[in-house]
Amino acid sequence: xxxxxxxxxxxxxxxxxxxxxxxxxxxxxxxxxxxxxxxxxxxxxxxxxxxxxxxxxxxxxxxxxxxxxxxxxxxxxxxxxxxxxxxxxxxxxxxxxxxxxxxxxxxxxxxxxxxxxxxxxxxxxxxxxxxxxxxxxxxxxxxxxxxxxxxxxxxxxxxxxxxxxxxxxxxxxxxxxxxxxxxxxxxxxxxxxxxxxxxxxxxxxxxxxxxxxxxxxxxxxxxxxxxxxxxxxxxxxx
Amino acid sequence: xxxxxxxxxxxxxxxxxxxxxxxxxxxxxxxxxxxxxxxxxxxxxxxxxxxxxxxxxxxxxxxxxxxxxxxxxxxxxxxxxxxxxxxxxxxxxxxxxxxxxxxxxxxxxxxxxxxxxxxxxxxxxxxxxxxxxxxxxxxxxxxxxxxxxxxxxxxxxxxxxxxxxxxxxxxxxxxxxxxxxxxxxxxxxxxxxxxxxxxxxxxxxxxxxxxxxxxxxxxxxxxxxxxxxxxxxxxxxx
Numbered sequence: 001x002x003x004x005x006x007x008x009x010x011x012x013x014x015x016x017x018x019x020x021x022x023x024x025x026x027x028x029x030x031x032x033x034x035x036x037x038x039x040x041x042x043x044x045x046x047x048x049x050x051x052x053x054x055x056x057x058x059x060x061x062x063x064x065x066x067x068x069x070x071x072x073x074x075x076x077x078x079x080x081x082x083x084x085x086x087x088x089x090x091x092x093x094x095x096x097x098x099x100x101x102x103x104x105x106x107x108x109x110x111x112x113x114x115x116x117x118x119x120x121x122x123x124x125x126x127x128x129x130x131x132x133x134x135x136x137x138x139x140x141x142x143x144x145x146x147x148x149x150x151x152x153x154x155x156x157x158x159x160x161x162x163x164x165x166x167x168x169x170x171x172x173x174x175x176x177x178x179x180x181x182x183x184x185x186x187x188x189x190x191x192x193x194x195x196x197x198x199x200x201x202x203x204x205x206x207x208x209x210x211x212x213x214x215x216x217x218x219x220x221x222x223x224x225x226x227x228x229x230x231x232x233x234x235x236x237x238x
Numbered sequence: 239x240x241x242x243x244x245x246x247x248x249x250x251x252x253x254x255x256x257x258x259x260x261x262x263x264x265x266x267x268x269x270x271x272x273x274x275x276x277x278x279x280x281x282x283x284x285x286x287x288x289x290x291x292x293x294x295x296x297x298x299x300x301x302x303x304x305x306x307x308x309x310x311x312x313x314x315x316x317x318x319x320x321x322x323x324x325x326x327x328x329x330x331x332x333x334x335x336x337x338x339x340x341x342x343x344x345x346x347x348x349x350x351x352x353x354x355x356x357x358x359x360x361x362x363x364x365x366x367x368x369x370x371x372x373x374x375x376x377x378x379x380x381x382x383x384x385x386x387x388x389x390x391x392x393x394x395x396x397x398x399x400x401x402x403x404x405x406x407x408x409x410x411x412x413x414x415x416x417x418x419x420x421x422x423x424x425x426x427x428x429x430x431x432x433x434x435x436x437x438x439x440x441x442x443x444x445x446x447x448x449x450x451x452x453x454x455x456x457x458x459x460x461x462x463x464x465x466x467x468x469x470x471x472x473x474x475x476x
Contacts, residue, residue, distance in 0.1 A: 025331070028331055034287065038284065041283075045280065046277075053266075056261045087261035092358075093263070100348065106341065117330065121331075
């Protein structure tokens with residue numbers, strides 16, 4: 001007779017192992033790149049608050065320091081002009097403001113740490129994608145696709161539009177032009193292209209990405225550098 | 239002849255001084271309470287990310303620790319069950335996850351520091367409002383009104399609806415019922431009231447707040463305790 005209890009136990013074990021083995025490093029990359037984006041959002045939100053709050057004390061410093069990271073970094077040593085329009089705050093009132101600044105500063109540091117981790121991991125898991133798309137955009141492509149496997153199964157026209165889903169569906173419902181690029185708009189080759197050329201560059205880039213993601217998924221040789229150079233030769237404006 | 243240059247200089251000086259003197263402590267309270275709210279939003283967003291990310295490693299811990307602060311606090315020492323469904327991560331992969339947790343933890347600490355600062359400041363600047371409404375809700379009322387001066391000029395029916403602007407305008411445009419309470423819905427007396435009584439309690443509470451904000455603005459005597467007790471006697475369910 002079949003021992004159902006034993007069967008169930010074995011089955012559970014197998015399932016747990018299958019779940020365990022399903023975690024591949026590309027999923028960790030997706031988490032890392034999304035964290036980086038969220039840390040950026042969060043830091044921007046808190047810097048806006050900090051500028052408003054600290055502005056009661058030293059409005060001139062905020063005005064003269066437009067860069068957010070520099071603002072947060074130098075705030076504790078910011079000189080206050082003698083004829084400042086800012087109020088003179090008591091120590092405890094100023095302390096909480098500077099503590100907020102410290103916190104934002106360490107958010108920036110974490111973001112930098114994660115960016116380095118992302119670069120190392122991309123080189124390890126998908127070196128070709130990394131070479132052609134860059135680590136951040138490459139990781140975002142993984143995130144939009146869901147995994148390296150999914151990305152490797154996509155046609156280049158799908159890759160070209162990853163991140164432009166909203167515009168694409170707007171177009172499919174008869175509103176607006178068809179999008180020419182999703183996240184690839186931020187790639188330096190597309191950025192540096194002339195306005196009329198951007199679509200063309202994005203298409204060529206997506207072609208190569210569709211190739212290298214397959215190479216990376218099947219752990220093929222390193223061809224990313226060559227493909228990247230081909231693209232640069234064709235499109236780089238100097 | 240009038241010395242316009244001198245006149246302009248004096249005028250500038252006067253204006254700068256007027257700007258400087260316009261910063262009163264209630265404005266700092268408004269900044270603090272809004273920061274606390276933003277830190278809560280930010281921490282929740284990052285905890286969600288952390289749970290998803292850490293779940294690849296130890297999904298059982300996230301499931302067994304529903305409280306966010308506890309989750310973040312204990313994560314670095316969380317035991318991993320032997321038959322865990324989570325993958326075994328390399329050290330660098332786990333390190334970034336735990337560093338994110340550390341960061342969120344210090345966001346919680348900052349939130350606590352700001353909460354203490356808020357309580358002290360409220361007691362100092364508007365002790366009566368603090369006694370009747372509590373420091374957080376009192377500060378939110380200042381924030382909605384813009385300043386203690388503005389709040390002190392409001393009728394109790396306006397105070398009752400601070401924070402319910404959306405519902406109010408929906409009602410004024412013929413959609414939905416008129417709101418009975420804005421931020422006051424979170425006050426413990428309203429929270430503990432029965433559903434049908436909530437509007438009544440909020441109205442009585444708003445009456446007292448309209449009184450104490452005037453007392454605080456004109457730096458009158460401390461009557462907050464007495465008014466709070468009157469309310470409690472009338473509405474407290476035990």
